[in-house]
Amino acid sequence: MTGAAAPRRGRGRPPAAERADGPGARERILEAARDEFAERGYDRTSVRGIAKAAGVDAALVHHYFGTKDEVFAAAVEVSFEPALVVPAVVGPGPAGVGERLARYFFDVWEDPAARAPLLAVIRSALTHEAAAKVLRGYVLRRVLERVAEELDVPDPRFRAELAASHMIGIAVLRYVIRVEPLASAEPEAIVAVVAPTLQQYLTEA
Amino acid sequence: MTGAAAPRRGRGRPPAAERADGPGARERILEAARDEFAERGYDRTSVRGIAKAAGVDAALVHHYFGTKDEVFAAAVEVSFEPALVVPAVVGPGPAGVGERLARYFFDVWEDPAARAPLLAVIRSALTHEAAAKVLRGYVLRRVLERVAEELDVPDPRFRAELAASHMIGIAVLRYVIRVEPLASAEPEAIVAVVAPTLQQYLTEA
Numbered sequence: 001m002t003g004a005a006a007p008r009r010g011r012g013r014p015p016a017a018e019r020a021d022g023p024g025a026r027e028r029i030l031e032a033a034r035d036e037f038a039e040r041g042y043d044r045t046s047v048r049g050i051a052k053a054a055g056v057d058a059a060l061v062h063h064y065f066g067t068k069d070e071v072f073a074a075a076v077e078v079s080f081e082p083a084l085v086v087p088a089v090v091g092p093g094p095a096g097v098g099e100r101l102a103r104y105f106f107d108v109w110e111d112p113a114a115r116a117p118l119l120a121v122i123r124s125a126l127t128h129e130a131a132a133k134v135l136r137g138y139v140l141r142r143v144l145e146r147v148a149e150e151l152d153v154p155d156p157r158f159r160a161e162l163a164a165s166h167m168i169g170i171a172v173l174r175y176v177i178r179v180e181p182l183a184s185a186e187p188e189a190i191v192a193v194v195a196p197t198l199q200q201y202l203t204e205a
Numbered sequence: 206m207t208g209a210a211a212p213r214r215g216r217g218r219p220p221a222a223e224r225a226d227g228p229g230a231r232e233r234i235l236e237a238a239r240d241e242f243a244e245r246g247y248d249r250t251s252v253r254g255i256a257k258a259a260g261v262d263a264a265l266v267h268h269y270f271g272t273k274d275e276v277f278a279a280a281v282e283v284s285f286e287p288a289l290v291v292p293a294v295v296g297p298g299p300a301g302v303g304e305r306l307a308r309y310f311f312d313v314w315e316d317p318a319a320r321a322p323l324l325a326v327i328r329s330a331l332t333h334e335a336a337a338k339v340l341r342g343y344v345l346r347r348v349l350e351r352v353a354e355e356l357d358v359p360d361p362r363f364r365a366e367l368a369a370s371h372m373i374g375i376a377v378l379r380y381v382i383r384v385e386p387l388a389s390a391e392p393e394a395i396v397a398v399v400a401p402t403l404q405q406y407l408t409e410a
Contacts, residue, residue, distance in 0.1 A: 126327065127331075127332055132383070144384070157385075158387060158394075158398075159398070161378060162387070162395070162398055162399065165379075165387070166370065166371045166374050167374065168378065169371050169373040169374025169375070170367070172373055173366060173373065176331050177337050179346075179349070179366060181360070181363050181366070193363075193364070193367055194367065200402075201398065
């Protein structure tokens, strides 16, 4: 006998709590959250529903992320990975930052798997103050602070927000309203016009 | 006796059909439509509800505007009066067009009475394909065609849409998500940064 308290790894189906809390549980919860928010919208998504979709207990979702708002913030961030992206886009310095930002934008949005949850975020934020508050208070604040730290312009937050506003407006017209010719334009054609604007906002005094 | 068929003007309450069809009925319907779409959203607004709010028969709404989609298009257009605005903004020629467009944008959006229905339009278009289709097919097509006619740049529609995307993104971040410092910035501070971008999109080859 190996002792009742020792986990019985590799022998049959492990107990639910063990599976749930094992490596990958956090990622499974985030993926489930992303899908739930994308499919149901902010209002009709619950921590209980996310937990069920991830095959874990709701307590584990609370343990990793806290409230529904905090799960939402984490699920949004996982869609565009600001911790990786901000250094990659802004880190190399001012030369070419506008083009890197515009290209990054299309890398994310032209990928349907990434687009669906981002659309869900925009829709949720536009229709539910709670979701707008999360986006404003967690996601945008963190990203914009990180970007602003790297910029050498007056009012860096303001400039970063104006650059972001352009990208968000393009996402709305191209991917949601789908107005032509913007909806069918090659990303490169849009980058060619927009990158110099972003470059100017993020670098010129 | 004055004859049973003659309308009894000035004597007591006129019959409903007469009041409804009188001068101002069209405007009353549009105002009611604007309020209904703003308050209830696209999905839960009906021609019947608009007619009731305007104090007219639903048949009169159909008579003036056609379907619910067409009422929606008319209610959107009345919010920013493209027939007046496009000539005022683009008509005077290329010099200063970026600044005129940016100022016009804030003239409309800084007025709470105009903002509410515009927010409702953006929300509806982001959450209901039917509303997005109306915005794409009627409103934006008409406005952008009119603007593009006046522009002397390659791909004038594309350029006009990129300018519009910037304004729409600012509206989303400033008035819906309300991210700071953009939400509290003076309109003039935003115009100062954005007008040169619009100017470039709308005039430079």
